Amino acid sequence: MNDETITINGNECRFEKGQTILEVAEENNIYIPTLCYLKGATPTGTCRICVVEIEGYRRLETSCTTPAEAGMVVLTESPKVVASRKETLELMLASGNHNCAIGFNRGEDWTSVQLKTQEADDAGELCPAWGDCRLQELAYHYQVDGSKYAKRDVKYPMETVNPLIVRDFSRCILCGRCVQACNEIQVNRAINFGYRGADTKIVAGADVPLKDSACVFCGECIQACPVGALVEKKARYTWRPWEVNKIRTTCPYCGVGCQLWLHEKNGRIVKVTGVEDGAPNKGRLCVKGRFGYDFIYSEDRLKTPLIKKNGQFQEASWDEALDLVANKFKEIIKQDGPDALAGVSCARSINEDSYQMQKLFRAVFKTNNIDHCART
Amino acid sequence: MFLVIGSNMAEAHPVASTFLKNAVLKGAKLIVIDPRKHRLVDFADVHLQLKVGSDIALLNALMYVLIDENLYDKEFVSSCCVGFEELKEKVLAYPPERVVDICGIDAEKIRDTARFLASVKPLMLCYTLGITEHTCGKNNVMSTANLQMLLGNMGVECGGVNPLRGQNNVQGACDMGALPNVYPGYQAVTNPDACAKFETAWNVEGMSKKVGLMIPQMMDGLVDGSVRGFYIFGENLANTEPDMNKVAHELSSAEFIVCQDIFQTETTRFAHVVLPAAAWSENDGTFTNSERRVSRVRTASTPPGIAKPNWWIFKEIARRFGHDWPSASAQEIWDNEVSVLAPNFAGIKYHRVEKDGLQWPCTDEQHPGTCYLHHGGQFTCGLGQFRPVDWTPPAEVPDEDYPLVLSTGRRLYHYHTRTQTGRCGGLNDLLGEETADISLQDASRLNIENGEIIRLISRRGEVNVRAKVTPEVSEGMVWMAFHFNDANANWLTNAAFDPDTLTAEYKACAVRIEKLSN
Numbered sequence: 001m002n003d004e005t006i007t008i009n010g011n012e013c014r015f016e017k018g019q020t021i022l023e024v025a026e027e028n029n030i031y032i033p034t035l036c037y038l039k040g041a042t043p044t045g046t047c048r049i050c051v052v053e054i055e056g057y058r059r060l061e062t063s064c065t066t067p068a069e070a071g072m073v074v075l076t077e078s079p080k081v082v083a084s085r086k087e088t089l090e091l092m093l094a095s096g097n098h099n100c101a102i103g104f105n106r107g108e109d110w111t112s113v114q115l116k117t118q119e120a121d122d123a124g125e126l127c128p129a130w131g132d133c134r135l136q137e138l139a140y141h142y143q144v145d146g147s148k149y150a151k152r153d154v155k156y157p158m159e160t161v162n163p164l165i166v167r168d169f170s171r172c173i174l175c176g177r178c179v180q181a182c183n184e185i186q187v188n189r190a191i192n193f194g195y196r197g198a199d200t201k202i203v204a205g206a207d208v209p210l211k212d213s214a215c216v217f218c219g220e221c222i223q224a225c226p227v228g229a230l231v232e233k234k235a236r237y238t239w240r241p242w243e244v245n246k247i248r249t250t251c252p253y254c255g256v257g258c259q260l261w262l263h264e265k266n267g268r269i270v271k272v273t274g275v276e277d278g279a280p281n282k283g284r285l286c287v288k289g290r291f292g293y294d295f296i297y298s299e300d301r302l303k304t305p306l307i308k309k310n311g312q313f314q315e316a317s318w319d320e321a322l323d324l325v326a327n328k329f330k331e332i333i334k335q336d337g338p339d340a341l342a343g344v345s346c347a348r349s350i351n352e353d354s355y356q357m358q359k360l361f362r363a364v365f366k367t368n369n370i371d372h373c374a375r376t
Numbered sequence: 377m378f379l380v381i382g383s384n385m386a387e388a389h390p391v392a393s394t395f396l397k398n399a400v401l402k403g404a405k406l407i408v409i410d411p412r413k414h415r416l417v418d419f420a421d422v423h424l425q426l427k428v429g430s431d432i433a434l435l436n437a438l439m440y441v442l443i444d445e446n447l448y449d450k451e452f453v454s455s456c457c458v459g460f461e462e463l464k465e466k467v468l469a470y471p472p473e474r475v476v477d478i479c480g481i482d483a484e485k486i487r488d489t490a491r492f493l494a495s496v497k498p499l500m501l502c503y504t505l506g507i508t509e510h511t512c513g514k515n516n517v518m519s520t521a522n523l524q525m526l527l528g529n530m531g532v533e534c535g536g537v538n539p540l541r542g543q544n545n546v547q548g549a550c551d552m553g554a555l556p557n558v559y560p561g562y563q564a565v566t567n568p569d570a571c572a573k574f575e576t577a578w579n580v581e582g583m584s585k586k587v588g589l590m591i592p593q594m595m596d597g598l599v600d601g602s603v604r605g606f607y608i609f610g611e612n613l614a615n616t617e618p619d620m621n622k623v624a625h626e627l628s629s630a631e632f633i634v635c636q637d638i639f640q641t642e643t644t645r646f647a648h649v650v651l652p653a654a655a656w657s658e659n660d661g662t663f664t665n666s667e668r669r670v671s672r673v674r675t676a677s678t679p680p681g682i683a684k685p686n687w688w689i690f691k692e693i694a695r696r697f698g699h700d701w702p703s704a705s706a707q708e709i710w711d712n713e714v715s716v717l718a719p720n721f722a723g724i725k726y727h728r729v730e731k732d733g734l735q736w737p738c739t740d741e742q743h744p745g746t747c748y749l750h751h752g753g754q755f756t757c758g759l760g761q762f763r764p765v766d767w768t769p770p771a772e773v774p775d776e777d778y779p780l781v782l783s784t785g786r787r788l789y790h791y792h793t794r795t796q797t798g799r800c801g802g803l804n805d806l807l808g809e810e811t812a813d814i815s816l817q818d819a820s821r822l823n824i825e826n827g828e829i830i831r832l833i834s835r836r837g838e839v840n841v842r843a844k845v846t847p848e849v850s851e852g853m854v855w856m857a858f859h860f861n862d863a864n865a866n867w868l869t870n871a872a873f874d875p876d877t878l879t880a881e882y883k884a885c886a887v888r889i890e891k892l893s894n
Contacts, residue, residue, distance in 0.1 A: 163802030187397035187419075216788060217806060218390065234801050248731075250663045250671040252656040253791050255541030256391050257665025259732075262657060262676045263474060269657060269676055280667060281733040286390035287803070288791060293657070295799040301637050302652035303681025313650065318682065318692070321649055326696035328632050332605045338584065341604045342594040345554035346545035346610025346686075349653075350661025350673055352706040353686035354545075354552035355714055356558060358607055360690045361588075362553075363578040364697045367587030368565050369603070372554045373611065374546060375879040376509060 004070035009077070021063040021074055022050055032076050033085070033141070035134055036175035037064045040282070041085055041184040045198050047175045047357065048088050049138065053078045059085050062193060086142050092135055093146030096154055097170040098227075100127045100136045120170060121155065123237060127171065130230030131241040135173060136227075156201055162211040164233055164291050165222060167202075172229035174200055178221035185224075185284065190215035217287040221272055234291065235271035237261060248275060251289040252348065269293050329365065338367035346370040377496040377771075380504020380881075381520065382431065386415035387788040389504070389540045392666075395596060405496055410432065410506065410853060411783060413848050422489055425850055428781045429510055429754030433767035434486065434707060435519040436470035437479075439526055440492035444469060448494070450530025456753030457525050459762035466764030467828035472849040473484040477768065498535035499527060505542060505785065511883040513874040515765040525760045531750035541666040542786075548664035551721070551736070552714065561718025572644075577717055580699070585846040590878040592871070595623065598630040607634045609686065610653070614642040615793040615861060619836045620878040636689060639795050642861060651757075652683035659685050662729065666737075668746070670724050671733035770884035771872035774852065778886035780818070782854045782868055792829045792858040797859075808857060810863035811844035814889070816852040819843065822889055829891040832856075837867035840892070854887055 003013045006021070009029050015024045020043065025032050033318060034104075036047035048348035050061045055073035065072075092098075097117040118124055127133065139146065141291050156169035179202060182191045194203030204213035209263065223228045244263040252256040259275035272290050274283035285303075305321030306313040332340050343361050345354045354372070363369040385393040393416060400419045408420040409431070417423045424777050426434050442448040443464055448804050453460050466627040474481035480487075493499060501524050521530075521537050529535035554561040563570040571585050589597065595617070597603030616624045623842045627633065627646035635647035635811055638655045658679040664670050679685075687709060690703050703709040715721045723738035723745075734745040753760070774781055789807035790797045797803045812832050814824065825831055826845040830836055830855065841856070841863035850856050856865035870885035 024798050037431050044872060053488040139769055141826055161452050163805040184396075184401070211806070216390070220883060221738055238405055238417065242486055247676045248672070249657065249674045250544070250665075250794070251678065252544050252663075254389050255543060255546060255666040256389050257544065257667075257669055257733075258391050258662055259671065264672075264676045280665065280669060281819060283390050284391045284394055287789060287806070288797060289391070292791070292797050292803055293428055293860045294801055295796040296638075296655045296657055298639070298799040300638065301639060301655075301680045301683070302650060303683060304652055305682075306647075306650040308428050318684070321651060322689070322692050322696060325634050325649055325651075326693055329693075330697070331633070336602075336604060339586075339588075340603060341605040341607070342589055342597065343607035343696070344594070344609060344611050344613065345549055345552075345799050346544035347549045347654075349545065349549075349610050351545065351548040351552050351670070351714065352551040352661050352663060353609070353690070354554040354563045354710055356687040356690035356701075357607075358553045358555075358560070359578060359701075360694055361676075362559070362565075362574070363580045364694045364699050366580075366582055368556050368586060369594065370588060371556050371594070372546070372549045372590050373543070373591070374541070374550050374555060375513070375874075375877040376503065376616075376882065 005323050006068045006070070006072040006074060008074045019068050021052060021066050021068050021072070021211065023109065024068045025063065025076065027225045030076060031062050033138055034064060035173075037178045037186075038224055041180035044176055045178075047173070049085055049237065051081055052076050053081050072375065082142065085138070086144050089135070089139050089142055089144040090146065090148040092148035092173045093139060093144065094151055095173060096152070097121070097168075098127065098146065109147075114300075117170075120158065125237050127228045128231045128236045129171070133228060133327070134346075135322055136224035144315050148240065159208045160210055160233070162217070163216050164235055164287070165210060165219065166230065166231045166233050167210065170203060171227050172202060173225060173227055174202070177224040177226060178202060178230060181220040181224035186218050186220045188214060188216050188218065217291070218285060219287065219290040222282060223283065223285075232271055232291070238255050239265050239270040244270060248278075251285070253288045253292065258285055259260040260285065260289060262293070267296070285364065338365045339369060341365050341367055342369035343371075345370060346376070349373050377407070377499045378501065379409065379493065379499055379501045380416060381409040381503050381505035381812070382516075383502055383540055384410070384412070384414045384506075384541065385502065385798040386502070388542070388786050390788065392540060394558040400547070402529040405492070405738065406648065407492065407819070409560045411497050411850065411853060422492060424481050424485065424489060425478075427478070428601055428783050429512075429605065429770040430767065431510075431516050432476070432512060432519050432765055433470060433475040434481065436467045436492065436767065437472045437475045438484050438490045439463070439467040439488050439523060440470050441472065443493055444471075445491070445493045447491065448526045450531075452528030452753060453526060456530070456755070457760040461654070463522060463526070463762040463764045466475060466766070466768070470767075472728055483728070487537055493527060497527075497529065497602035497739075497834055498532045499524070499529045500534050500536065500538060501529070502538045502540055502665060504540045506883060508877070508879050510879075510884065511771045511872050511874050511881045512765075512768045513879045517762040517766070518543050518765050520554045522762050522764065525762060529746070530755075530760060531753045533748050536748055536750070539666065544665070545663040547666060547668060548662070548670075551587045551664055551718070556590055558716070561720050563718070574717065577713070581829060585862045590871055592878045595626040596716075598626045601631070605634075607814070608643060609636045610638075610645075612641040612643045612793045612795060614646065614877075615864055615866060616685055616857060617871070618866055618882060619871040620866045630844040636686060639799075641795055651689055652681065653689065654679040654683050654685045658683075659706065662710060667735055669733045669735045670729055672726070672729055691717065709839060712845075756839045769883055770833075770887045772870050776887045778888045780852055780854050780887050780889065782832070782865065782885050784854065784856050784858060784882045787859065790857070791860065793861070794859050807859075810860040811825065811840055812863075812889075813844045813846050813849050813855040815849050815851045815853060816845055817844040818889070822891060824889070824891060829892055831892055832868060832887050834870070834885055835891060836870070839863045839867050854889070
């Protein structure tokens with residue numbers, strides 16, 4: 001433990017060697033806004049939202065990359081800092097189709113921006129990330145209305161050719177969180193920064209569509225995207241944050257047991273995200289966990305018991321079906337004993353179901369002929 | 377350091393593999409032992425691309441070097457283990473030079489790998505079905521444990537022998553006693569005290585103390601008439617068991633089959649009664665993952681039609697036999713029955729697993745759960761027992777008529793027989809059909825182009841399937857999954873089983889390729 005301290009907004013804060021100003025502030029419940037900073041990845045300082053004023057420093061420093069040093073005096077919301085953040089936000093808002101009604105001057109310009117954007121979106125909606133956007137939040141917070149600079153034209157068209165992820169370059173602010181999520185968190189190494197300067201673009205491979213790249217569609221990039229540049233195709237425009245309940249559950253696929261948030265709207269799951277900081281997956285998911293939820297709504301679902309008569313299944317009530325099963329099993333037990341019955345339980349269903357099934361076989365039928373695919 | 381053997385983690389357990397890759401980026405070492413050059417190999421320091429089914433020969437040779445060069449953990453072996461002399465005698469019959477032809481790996485590479493293994497502690501060993509789905513599956517597992525005990529990597533965090541469980545709740549189904557030999561919490565049905573305890577709890581008499589049948593024995597029983605009533609809950613046996621023609625014969629021989637499922641499957645075709653169940657997001661309950669963590673499952677939507685929770689269906693059948701079970705929700709079943717009857721889960725109650733869950737053993741309500749087993753080298757049975765084993769070849773090996781080895785597994789974009797993932801928007805677009813993955817050498821020898829439809833034939837069946845020519849597999853090997861009905865690997869696989877576990881040898885059978893056109 002290192003006893004040295006820094007001063008943030010007049011508060012003395014202890015720090016350990018190697019900690020950044022941002023980490024020290026967070027530990028002391030001092031809020032510094034961030035945008036490109038992705039927990040668990042190397043801080044890059046790309047977006048410059050987290051800048052702070054440090055006494056004796058000529059320029060503002062990004063708090064996510066600057067190590068705390070003994071005696072530093074830091075201001076996180078000084079006029080200089082706020083002015084810098086406002087400028088940064090203005091530039092970001094001018095960079096693309098950020099049609100989120102954050103309060104442009106409501107003249108013709110506003111209308112034309114909306115119309116142009118909706119044409120590009122092929123939709124009559126506001127940005128699909130409306131209400132779930134870090135840039136929008138910060139623009140409100142710092143009262144930036146995006147009117148300072150003229151909107152720049154969008155260089156790259158939207159990519160919609162894969163079935164799961166919409167890549168909207170018009171809304172990308174090049175913060176790099178998706179690149180870090182892909183390369184440092186999931187380590188799939190599918191996307192990176194491409195081209196240079198004003199042409200900079202997040203590219204997959206040699207700027208090919210995701211489906212032709214090394215992308216494995218885990219969707220970690222969507223979860224990391226702070227704006228509306230990366231959106232689940234299945235969820236796009238189907239929900240807004242105030243319409244959904246978040247229900248925590250466990251993924252139904254492999255044995256890792258990832259923790260999921262089910263975003264539920266009117267009794268229907270509209271989207272799945274990972275539970276950040278939750279064990280065991282720390283927010284990470286794979287393609288099946290993130291996108292493999294909608295089988296439950298398939299029209300093919302079994303909706304009623306079925307009894308086979310003359311080689312054809314016919315719909316039946318629960319009483320008819322369960323009476324038939326019970327009577328047939330009773331007859332078999334009476335004639336050949338309980339070991340003439342056997343059951344296979346389900347390794348996909350909940351513990352309580354397997355418990356009930358083995359209890360049925362052991363306590364009711366009186367046989368231990370119960371197994372499941374335990375060893376495969 | 378990690379040793380990943382028989383596990384295509386990046387596709388079958390993708391999120392687990394991300395943590396491993398993170399560790400590698402931070403400097404951890406990774407050894408992969410696998411017949412395929414799968415995605416994780418890109419991150420490996422060493423890849424031993426062994427021949428299918430030669431694991432024990434290789435592991436014994438690694439242990440030979442560890443003992444021969446005095447590299448093993450003598451302190452751990454002498455204080456925590458028994459049976460070292462027997463192990464030594466066995467593995468000294470496996471010098472690396474002897475196994476070169478069996479494994480297809482250079483002797484010097486085996487020696488270097490053994491030295492590498494001994495150079496870093498702890499070493500975490502992860503395996504999956506590449507180890508268990510062999511006729512020597514149990515012995516394969518024993519071998520991995522022998523190695524980790526010899527290296528002194530047991531009972532420590534980031535060490536141990538870690539099976540990555542294939543299904544979300546295969547651990548839980550075992551824990552709950554959906555096994556022919558144990559009650560919930562691994563209490564033996566042959567133990568009269570355990571039987572009496574459960575009879576009292578369930579308020580019944582005359583429960584069987586005889587170990588029941590395992591799945592392959594049940595299937596045999598359908599044919600010989602000794603099993604007359606067969607209850608299949610949420611399994612698509614028709615497509616997941618080896619040798620699908622044989623399985624179809626067995627299921628069609630059955631007198632009475634009940635299927636309880638969420639969809640019609642290839643298996644429900646054989647049913648006499650089909651019961652519609654609530655699905656994953658339509659239930660409250662718990663799953664138990666590979667690290668023995670009991671986590672909550674919660675309701676987010678309602679079941680279609682009159683489909684019902686599975687536990688309700690079992691309870692209703694019991695009621696028709698005159699048994700009135702008191703628990704009327706998953707929570708009541710767990711809190712009032714499971715955790716009361718199984719000491720290892722005694723401390724796990726629903727109110728304690730609202731967030732991150734608990735890892736068993738968790739023996740009382742103050743217990744924090746158990747992150748890793750055998751702490752300090754204290755094994756469940758006292759001292760760790762070395763179980764030396766000999767290598768045995770797969771039941772069916774290539775010959776003149778069937779010169780290639782077929783090995784099987786899962787692919788990233790689908791899960792098992794696609795009853796679920798086949799009905800999720802987008803996943804079929806990412807992977808719409810099966811392929812037979814073959815080596816560049818075999819493709820060139822047989823004049824097969826990437827994407828060409830070929831016929832794959834084993835002694836049991838044949839499939840027409842698109843060839844995928846890939847450097848992932850080595851010469852002499854074909855690799856397929858069992859996601860699609862048409863080109864399902866299980867038309868070809870061999871119903872040969874491990875004598876103890878009755879796990880089928882999905883990972884090795886002999887096939888030949890026929891070219892369909894010029």
